[in-house]
């Protein structure tokens with residue numbers, strides 16, 4: 189994870205033909221605009237799935253999960269998203285087991301700021317000392333000395349934004365974190381956070397059927413901030429045969445999942461979807477979404493249908 193590229197998004201766009209498949213995260217980390225979200229690599233057979241999934245234990249078939257992670261990188265996906273809360277740290281350990289030593293162009297994103305007291309609870313905790321301790325644990329589990337992108341999983345209303353961001357900024361100043369990201373924030377919260385430290389990314393719930401964060405997408409685009417939509421495939425609902433994308437998918441010769449991702453990529457140049465999957469075949473399908481181009485008319489028609 190040693191990066192030497194010194195472009196910014198602006199310079200990149202100004203001096204060369206823009207490559208819609210690459211985004212410079214934080215201005216200096218080139219990443220493919222489809223990443224891989226690792227949250228689904230958890231729990232065993234018989235555990236709840238979809239929106240009810242606990243994400244509480246390591247996957248029963250560890251070898252299969254490791255194969256999926258390696259396949260993602262072999263396919264050229266170089267933004268890998270995890271969190272300390274996924275399977276109580278086992279998600280980060282899995283990433284390290286699969287991918288360490290990290291390829292030079294790999295960007296590992298993780299998150300701190302949510303505690304898991306039981307399989308069904310996700311509780312924000314933004315005590316600055318806790319955030320710093322969790323980042324130290326993430327560094328150990330990921331077996332690295334610097335986290336490329338550390339995201340605050342949730343803002344905790346019990347602590348001032350400046351204190352939570354201050355903890356991440358301290359980690360950045362100590363060289364333990366390269367870029368800071370946020371998750372599930374409003375434009376106002378993002379702007380307040382930016383008063384303490386630069387924000388490289390925002391990870392909010394967003395897909396063609398759930399567009400409550402349209403204003404954040406636009407704000408992020410205006411500031412060159414990456415917008416990582418989570419649940420980009422509506423947890424699989426947009427990938428299946430009953431998908432609202434089926435008609436346009438047929439027109440462009442793509443699958444519904446690829447068309448859903450292409451819709452997100454078309455939505456704004458700073459959007460980077462991070463679809464999750466436990467299947468190498470689905471990974472390959474999703475990675476190829478970068479090749480799918482929609483017309484503005486198709487983009488509007490999909491939005492209207494959803």
Ligand SMILES: NC(=O)c1ccc[n+]([C@@H]2O[C@H](COP(=O)([O-])OP(=O)(O)OC[C@H]3O[C@@H](n4cnc5c(N)ncnc54)[C@H](OP(=O)(O)O)[C@@H]3O)[C@@H](O)[C@H]2O)c1
Nearest residue numbers: 225226227418419420421422423424427445463464465466
């Ligand atoms: N910041 C946050 O608070 C937050 C919250 C939730 C998630 N996230 C992040 O966002 C990532 C994405 O979310 P997600 O994985 O929950 O939802 P998602 O990407 O919308 O959908 C994943 C589901 O879609 C299926 N799928 C994926 N590709 C497919 C394809 N090509 N064809 C058919 N089915 C396909 C997967 O099943 P198969 O395994 O069968 O492919 C899986 O069940 C997570 O992994 C995590 O990194 C962040």
